Amino acid sequence: MMDRKKGIELCLCGMCPSFVECKEEIAYCLAGTGRSRCIQVEDGCLCPGCPVTEKEGFQHVYYCTRGSESDQR
Template identity: 55%
Template sequence: MDEKLQKECICLMCPSYVKCGEPLAYCLPEVSISQCIKSELGCICPGCPVQEKMGFDKDYYCLRKA
């Protein structure tokens, strides 16, 4: 688990985010999708530094990994 990247994850500021003690940075392969987040109320992944560093280009990683 890359804790440095997890600290940079901005999911906490996302309108869709539901706090329930899960590991952050859902975009990382080793982090599972969320069991708590259920609704798409907006996703701010496209503005996240981790997204840029990792070269990812999707969104809603908390709901779907593909």
């Protein structure tokens, strides 16, 4: 698993249609990040095309509302 710093560098969360600015929340797919406290509506998802998702071989989507890859397994 890639380290959190590298994941944040590659992360597309800030461009996602569902994204809502929330204090230091990003890279929801990574373990230990968890769901957003601010995002309440699934309004589109960039997770399938995200470099983090692709590099890690993740299978799920909407990490911001459903939890990290490990949470959704």
